[in-house]
Ligand SMILES: Nc1ncnc2c1ncn2[C@@H]1O[C@H](COP(=O)(O)OP(=O)(O)OP(=O)(O)O)[C@@H](O)[C@H]1O
Ligand SMILES: C[C@H](N)[C@H](N)CCCCCC(=O)O
């Protein structure tokens with residue numbers, strides 16, 4: 001099994017989009033895929049159960065028979081920082097629970113297991129637990145989704161530095177188009193990141209509504 005942690009330069013930069021699109025692409029090539037969104041904040045009630053949009057998109061892309069609850073064990077209602085939502089709900093986030101959830105999905109023996117964070121890299125989970133602690137425990141290589149907008153250079157470079165300082169490896173990064181029109185001087189910004197990032201550019205993701213459509217440039221990302 002190959003497994004990656006998917007982080008991003010911020011919240012709303014396309015981590016879920018990339019995760020789901022990669023899963024659909026790999027599934028179309030015959031791979032068994034699973035995704036894990038351990039902690040999500042921002043849910044609607046469906047049949048009285050909190051359902052998160054990211055979790056649903058990742059669940060929809062799974063080829064293994066995992067349940068939505070396994071894909072996203074901690075679903076918090078308000079769309080706020082998860083540790084604050086957890087405190088509000090009286091929930092304590094525990095490393096052991098988040099790791100156990102990962103292992104449950106791994107037990108389906110997918111070829112690829114992707115785990116999406118929430119927000120950016122340095123996400124607090126409360127009680128001095130941080131999302132990077134979970135990634136370190138699982139020793140996952142990291143893929144950084146860079147939302148290509150003004151400010152992304154600083155965000156991408158700081159994110160890469162923090163991952164490296166945590167002793168983790170960066171498999172690579174992807175440049176994600178957040179708008180139909182690319183940011184001004186897209187090519188120059190991309191070139192700056194290609195030079196300064198300590199890991200390879202894996203793919204450029206176009207702005208495209210259909211997340212289920214296999215994307216040829218994502219086929220070789222596992223190498
Ligand atoms: N390449 C793209 N083409 C079209 N829409 C995109 C693309 N990337 C992201 N989006 C859209 O932008 C929004 C934010 O993306 P997404 O939900 O993947 O962000 P995120 O980084 O996972 O955020 P969070 O921190 O909440 O998990 C979504 O509505 C998503 O569908
Ligand atoms: C609600 C939102 N869409 C995400 N799920 C959570 C983003 C947390 C960001 C925390 C922060 O860095 O300020």
Ligand SMILES: [Mg+2]
Nearest residue numbers: 015016054116
């Ligand atoms: Mg997401």
